[in-house]
Amino acid sequence: MCSYIVEKAKVTGSAKGARGWMRIDTAHVYYDHPYHAPLDHALAIDFTCEADGGRERVAVELSRESALALMQAITAALASGEAAHRAPADAERPLLVASEEVARLF
Amino acid sequence: MSYQGLIAETVAFRGHNGDTGEAYYARPMGSGPFPGVVLIHHMPGWDEWICEATRKLAHHGFATLAPHLYFREGPGSPDDVGARVRAAGGVADDQVVGDARGAAAFLRAQPHANGKVGVIGFCSGGRHAFLVACRAPEFDALVDCWGGNVVVDDPKLLNAKRPVAPIDLADGIRCPILGLFGNDDENPNRDQVNRTEAVLKKLGKTYEFHRYDNAGHAFFNTSRTAYRAEQAADGWAKTFAFFHKHLG
Numbered sequence: 001m002c003s004y005i006v007e008k009a010k011v012t013g014s015a016k017g018a019r020g021w022m023r024i025d026t027a028h029v030y031y032d033h034p035y036h037a038p039l040d041h042a043l044a045i046d047f048t049c050e051a052d053g054g055r056e057r058v059a060v061e062l063s064r065e066s067a068l069a070l071m072q073a074i075t076a077a078l079a080s081g082e083a084a085h086r087a088p089a090d091a092e093r094p095l096l097v098a099s100e101e102v103a104r105l106f
Numbered sequence: 107m108s109y110q111g112l113i114a115e116t117v118a119f120r121g122h123n124g125d126t127g128e129a130y131y132a133r134p135m136g137s138g139p140f141p142g143v144v145l146i147h148h149m150p151g152w153d154e155w156i157c158e159a160t161r162k163l164a165h166h167g168f169a170t171l172a173p174h175l176y177f178r179e180g181p182g183s184p185d186d187v188g189a190r191v192r193a194a195g196g197v198a199d200d201q202v203v204g205d206a207r208g209a210a211a212f213l214r215a216q217p218h219a220n221g222k223v224g225v226i227g228f229c230s231g232g233r234h235a236f237l238v239a240c241r242a243p244e245f246d247a248l249v250d251c252w253g254g255n256v257v258v259d260d261p262k263l264l265n266a267k268r269p270v271a272p273i274d275l276a277d278g279i280r281c282p283i284l285g286l287f288g289n290d291d292e293n294p295n296r297d298q299v300n301r302t303e304a305v306l307k308k309l310g311k312t313y314e315f316h317r318y319d320n321a322g323h324a325f326f327n328t329s330r331t332a333y334r335a336e337q338a339a340d341g342w343a344k345t346f347a348f349f350h351k352h353l354g
Binding site: 008030040046059 | 185
C-alpha cells in the first residue's frame with residue numbers, strides 16, 4: 001500500500017551521504033513501497049536535519065527481515081560497546097596486574 | 107492506431123492559485139486533433155516511470171500532461187522530493203484538484219487539441235483522479251488505477267489536507283469511469299473496491315471496473331517487483347480503448 005504514515009524520531013549524530021558528512025537531528029521511518037530496493041515493501045529510514053531545512057537526506061531501504069536483524073545488531077553493538085568501554089575502576093586492575101608481573105621479572 | 111513519432115518535454119503550466127509549475131508533456135507528432143489526458147502521478151513522485159506512462163499514452167494518440175504535484179517543494183531528485191512530501195503528510199486535495207484543472211486548461215489551449223480531456227491516476231494518483239472527477243466537471247473520462255483511500259474506513263486518516271473521503275463526493279462525477287484493480291492489493295482491498303462500485307452503481311454512474319487476479323498494488327509499474335506483464339498489458343489495452351471511446 002502507499003500511505004503517508006511516517007514515524008519520526010529525534011536523533012543526535014551525523015550521517016554521510018553523497019556530499020559528505022552532515023549533521024542529523026531526525027529519522028523518518030516508514031514501511032511502504034520502496035523507491036530503489038527490489039522489494040514490494042521496505043522499511044525505509046531517512047536521516048535528515050530539520051534544523052537545517054530538511055532538504056538533504058541519507059536514505060536506506062531494507063527488507064522487513066533485514067530491519068529486524070538490524071534492530072538486534074544495534075542492541076548487541078550497544079551492549080558490547082558499553083562492555084568494552086567499562087568504568088575506570090575496572091580498567092585500572094589490568095594495569096596493576098601488569099605492574100606486578102613486570103616487578104617479578106626483576 | 108499508434109504514433110511512433112512523438113514529442114516529449116518539460117513545460118510550464120499554471121496550477122492551483124495560479125502557481126507556475128512544471129509538467130511532463132508528451133504528444134503525438136502530427137496536426138491531430140488529439141484528445142488530451144492529465145496524468146496524476148503516484149505518491150513516490152514525478153519519476154521515471156510516470157514519464158514512461160506519459161509517453162505510452164502519447165504513443166497511443168493522447169496528448170498527455172503529467173503535472174509535477176510536488177513542484178512547490180523546490181528542486182531535487184524525484185525520490186528526495188517525494189520523501190520530503192511524505193514526511194510533511196502529502197499534498198492537500200484542494201491543491202491537487204487545482205493543479206489538475208490547470209493541466210486540463212493547458213491541454214485544451216493547445217492548437218492540436220480536440221477539446222476533450224480525460225484524467226488518469228496511479229496509486230494515490232488514482233485517488234486524486236477520482237477526486238478530480240468528483241470536483242471538476244470539465245473532465246470527460248476518468249481512469250482510476252488502484253487508487254487507495256477512496257473509501258476511508260478509519261476517520262483518523264482524514265485531516266486538514268484530506269478532509270473528505272472521495273467516495274462521499276462521487277455524486278459529483280459527470281464522466282464515465284474505468285477502474286483497474288489488483289485482487290491482491292491491500293489498499294484498496296477487494297472489499298473497498300466492491301463498496302466503491304456499489305456506490306457508483308447506486309448513483310447511476312457510467313462505469314466499468316476490472317479486477318485482476320495474481321496482481322497487487324502498482325501492477326503496471328515495470329520498475330517494481332509488483333509488475334505483472336499480462337495483467338498490465340490487458341489493463342493498458344482497456345485504458346486506451348476507454349479513452350478513445352470517450353475522448354476521440
